[in-house]
Amino acid sequence: MPKGTLREVKMEPSREMADRLDTVDELAPFRKEFNLPAGVVPLNGNSLGPLPAAVPGAVAEAVRQWGERLTRAWNEDWWHAPARVGDRIGRLIGAAPGQTMAGDSTSVQIFNAVVAAARLRPDRRVVVADAGNFPTDRYLTASAARLLGLEVVEVPMGDLPDAVDRHRDEVAVVFCPAADYRTGELWDVPAVTRVAHEAGAVALWDLSHGAGAVPLWVDDDGVDLAVGCTYKYLSGGPGSPAYGYVAARHQDRLDLPLTGWHGHARPFDMAGVFEPAPGVARARIGTPPVLSLLALEAALEPLERAGIEAVRAKTVRLGDFFLGCADRLLDGLGFEVVTPRDPRRRGGHLALRHPEAAAVMAALKDRGVLGDVRGDLLRFCVNGLYVSFGDVHDAVTALREVAATDEYRSPRFRRREVVT
Amino acid sequence: MTATSRNECAALDAADPLSGLRTEFVLPEGVIYLDGNSLGALPRRTLDRVHRLIEHEWGQRLIRSWNEAGWWDLPTVLGDRLAPLLGASPGEVVVCDSTSVNIFKTLAAALRMRPGRRAVVAESGSFPTDLYITEGLAGTLDGVERRLVADARELPGVLDDEVAVVLLNHVDYRTGRLQDMAAVTDLVHRHGALVIWDLCHSAGALPVELNACGVDFAVGCGYKYLNAGPGSPAFVFCAARHIGSVRQPLSGWWGHAEPFAFEPGYAPDPGIRRFLTGSQPVVGGAALAASLEVWERVDMAALRTKSLALTDLFMRRAEELGLETLTPREPERRGSQVALRVRDGDPGDGYAIVQALIDRGVIGDFRAPDVMRFGFTPLYLRYVDVWDATEALADILRTGAWRDGKYAVRNAVT
Numbered sequence: 001m002p003k004g005t006l007r008e009v010k011m012e013p014s015r016e017m018a019d020r021l022d023t024v025d026e027l028a029p030f031r032k033e034f035n036l037p038a039g040v041v042p043l044n045g046n047s048l049g050p051l052p053a054a055v056p057g058a059v060a061e062a063v064r065q066w067g068e069r070l071t072r073a074w075n076e077d078w079w080h081a082p083a084r085v086g087d088r089i090g091r092l093i094g095a096a097p098g099q100t101m102a103g104d105s106t107s108v109q110i111f112n113a114v115v116a117a118a119r120l121r122p123d124r125r126v127v128v129a130d131a132g133n134f135p136t137d138r139y140l141t142a143s144a145a146r147l148l149g150l151e152v153v154e155v156p157m158g159d160l161p162d163a164v165d166r167h168r169d170e171v172a173v174v175f176c177p178a179a180d181y182r183t184g185e186l187w188d189v190p191a192v193t194r195v196a197h198e199a200g201a202v203a204l205w206d207l208s209h210g211a212g213a214v215p216l217w218v219d220d221d222g223v224d225l226a227v228g229c230t231y232k233y234l235s236g237g238p239g240s241p242a243y244g245y246v247a248a249r250h251q252d253r254l255d256l257p258l259t260g261w262h263g264h265a266r267p268f269d270m271a272g273v274f275e276p277a278p279g280v281a282r283a284r285i286g287t288p289p290v291l292s293l294l295a296l297e298a299a300l301e302p303l304e305r306a307g308i309e310a311v312r313a314k315t316v317r318l319g320d321f322f323l324g325c326a327d328r329l330l331d332g333l334g335f336e337v338v339t340p341r342d343p344r345r346r347g348g349h350l351a352l353r354h355p356e357a358a359a360v361m362a363a364l365k366d367r368g369v370l371g372d373v374r375g376d377l378l379r380f381c382v383n384g385l386y387v388s389f390g391d392v393h394d395a396v397t398a399l400r401e402v403a404a405t406d407e408y409r410s411p412r413f414r415r416r417e418v419v420t
Numbered sequence: 421m422t423a424t425s426r427n428e429c430a431a432l433d434a435a436d437p438l439s440g441l442r443t444e445f446v447l448p449e450g451v452i453y454l455d456g457n458s459l460g461a462l463p464r465r466t467l468d469r470v471h472r473l474i475e476h477e478w479g480q481r482l483i484r485s486w487n488e489a490g491w492w493d494l495p496t497v498l499g500d501r502l503a504p505l506l507g508a509s510p511g512e513v514v515v516c517d518s519t520s521v522n523i524f525k526t527l528a529a530a531l532r533m534r535p536g537r538r539a540v541v542a543e544s545g546s547f548p549t550d551l552y553i554t555e556g557l558a559g560t561l562d563g564v565e566r567r568l569v570a571d572a573r574e575l576p577g578v579l580d581d582e583v584a585v586v587l588l589n590h591v592d593y594r595t596g597r598l599q600d601m602a603a604v605t606d607l608v609h610r611h612g613a614l615v616i617w618d619l620c621h622s623a624g625a626l627p628v629e630l631n632a633c634g635v636d637f638a639v640g641c642g643y644k645y646l647n648a649g650p651g652s653p654a655f656v657f658c659a660a661r662h663i664g665s666v667r668q669p670l671s672g673w674w675g676h677a678e679p680f681a682f683e684p685g686y687a688p689d690p691g692i693r694r695f696l697t698g699s700q701p702v703v704g705g706a707a708l709a710a711s712l713e714v715w716e717r718v719d720m721a722a723l724r725t726k727s728l729a730l731t732d733l734f735m736r737r738a739e740e741l742g743l744e745t746l747t748p749r750e751p752e753r754r755g756s757q758v759a760l761r762v763r764d765g766d767p768g769d770g771y772a773i774v775q776a777l778i779d780r781g782v783i784g785d786f787r788a789p790d791v792m793r794f795g796f797t798p799l800y801l802r803y804v805d806v807w808d809a810t811e812a813l814a815d816i817l818r819t820g821a822w823r824d825g826k827y828a829v830r831n832a833v834t
Binding site: 035037040042044047048050051055056059060062063066067068069070071072073074075078079080104105106107108110111115131134135136138139140142143144146147148149154229231237238239240241242255256257258259260261262263264267268269270271272273274285286287288289290291292293295365370372374375417418419420 | 451485493676679789
């Protein structure tokens with residue numbers, strides 16, 4: 001273990017300890033690669049990652065290409081960007097090149113993937129899915145099921161193996177998130193994928209809360225299809241394009257419903273009949289959002305250089321430190337830790353339950369501590385790439401002050417925003 | 421009157437009421453850009469708008485910008501600003517996703533509004549993605565039949581009580597032929613079907629009157645005549661009379677009535693937001709916001725007058741050079757682009773001529789099998805540009821410069 005580790009932290013989670021841990025933190029220099037506003041504690045990277053310092057230049061360059069090169073830029077840089085960026089995301093999730101494609105929103109990717117996954121098992125009619133998955137996953141699974149005449153069986157992750165077993169001859173697709181978007185609980189991708197495969201089903205994963213937060217090995221784990229978001233742990237910027245992963249063994253018979261011209265084998269033949277491109281290129285749909293795509297490409301660089309394993313190791317230590325601080329500073333203030341304490345079962349964020357979560361978060365934000373709220377849960381993302389131990393201590397200290405002084409009861413923290 | 425000399429073109433430019441808008445655009449030196457129907461030029465103000473979005477709204481304000489900077493409402497705010505260019509009312513247009521994805525949504529929505537009818541009609545010569553998406557949808561829904569017509573003139577032969585929806589291109593992407601939206605919409609309605617107009621090559625190219633024509637749905641693209649940048653978000657129009665009851669299958673959280681209640685079941689937003697699916701690329705939205713500021717200063721009647729004059733000038737000159745014009749000569753039947761073909765040539769000739777023109781700074785494009793395509797964007801093109809482009813074309817043809825083997829090498833994007 002590196003210096004300044006868990007045991008010490010658990011003994012004395014103080015500001016001094018935070019400073020000592022930051023001093024010896026080998027990833028500390030990466031914080032400067034993000035343009036963080038002064039006076040802000042950025043613990044909401046699970047919702048929208050901060051701005052990587054390289055992105056403004058990359059976007060300015062993309063706009064320059066548009067202005068000066070005009071349509072010529074499609075051949076010079078843009079046409080292959082979805083595959084190029086896809087392969088770089090692929091490396092972060094354990095996918096060999098040629099299996100990951102960037103584009104569209106996660107929601108669109110989900111619809112495409114659920115339909116295509118079900119068509120890989122045409123004689124089966126059941127989708128078993130996590131009942132706690134992010135709502136858009138559930139909405140689009142329901143919609144795809146309605147179109148294809150499938151039955152969706154939603155169960156909590158803990159009951160999933162039993163549910164798959166109950167439907168073992170009928171289950172076509174098992175669809176789960178890598179981590180719970182509310183509690184931050186990390187699910188066991190290889191084990192659940194095995195459960196799906198043992199029942200003859202296809203394993204589809206939503207990696208939105210896993211990719212960039214924890215190392216993933218989709219190839220090694222035998223994952224069939226996956227989708228994910230890039231504006232959280234990958235810091236691609238608001239609404240940056242999502243991605244889809246299709247294991248090489250499925251690509252040439254993958255029957256996607258969203259058959260747009262960019263997924264055609266020869267898009268500029270302008271042929272009248274759709275012929276899917278070989279390989280993962282068939283997962284392209286329409287014209288990709290080039291400016292966002294090139295922003296995302298630049299955003300990946302610091303994470304690639306730091307290495308996902310190193311980031312994960314620090315995230316675990318930040319999480320332990322957060323829990324140590326919470327145990328010491330928040331005792332008796334009405335908070336409950338809902339994220340598993342076992343770091344092997346934790347993703348990149350921690351969740352605390354509080355009956356007045358929304359007001360507490362509003363008061364925290366007023367102090368510059370950015371997290372977010374889902375129902376009665378306060379979420380705090382401790383991304384090891386740019387969050388410091390000092391940030392964690394400041395955040396928990398602010399939580400204590402806000403809760404202990406009833407500051408959050410002020411009427412100005414009662415107003416609900418549209419986006420929470 | 422068509423100009424017959426460069427001097428006459430210069431005189432037309434001097435009298436052009438839209439001439440002041442050219443300075444709103446960044447145009448590379450030495451380039452005559454006749455490809456704004458493929459990718460519109462960069463509005464100067466977009467540079468600042470995108471910079472502010474990245475550095476301030478995202479960099480400094482982070483997630484707070486979803487509320488503060490209006491990111492969440494951007495799809496409908498931009499839709500309302502786009503609506504006047506389409507002859508639509510506020511609340512009927514939403515900016516989102518790609519045109520391809522939006523075609524899927526509107527086709528499926530229309531089919532659901534006509535239960536019992538299972539046929540979808542599309543044009544065999546429409547932009548390919550319209551055909552591909554129709555194919556993909558027909559393969560996803562049970563028992564949907566796809567019928568193809570050459571163009572709207574063949575509709576009377578296929579419209580019957582099986583047809584739920586007809587998907588049509590307002591302006592043909594290759595020839596620039598403009599369809600009579602009012603008459604065709606009326607014809608489709610008289611057979612009890614719904615219509616979806618693809619406006620990719622007409623939005624921003626000419627005045628569009630969706631509501632006056634009684635249109636049900638429309639989709640279109642932001643990166644051609646609207647100048648919103650590569651892969652900028654597309655749009656969906658749904659007539660107000662349908663919005664309350666219509667359902668589309670890409671029912672993601674952004675289209676939910678209460679997206680932040682995180683409810684287990686889907687309930688559509690009461691308004692046009694129900695056509696949204698997932699998170700929208702905000703950078704592209706910001707670029708569209710900037711380009712729409714330019715559009716707010718455009719008189720669409722003046723735009724149409726100049727557009728027709730530019731295409732007329734180009735067609736006449738091309739015909740004098742012996743090229744075949746595929747674009748209708750009647751003004752009411754053409755959009756803002758011109759398609760040319762080499763008479764009795766090989767299919768590859770057009771490609772080589774376009775490449776030779778690009779080499780001389782005249783940028784047009786090529787659409788398989790043999791069409792040379794030139795777009796005319798009155799906001800930043802001058803009459804003299806059109807004149808100079810035809811002079812370059814004349815020189816390339818006279819000298820045979822296009823026969824150089826280097827112009828036959830195909831790029832990924834044509």
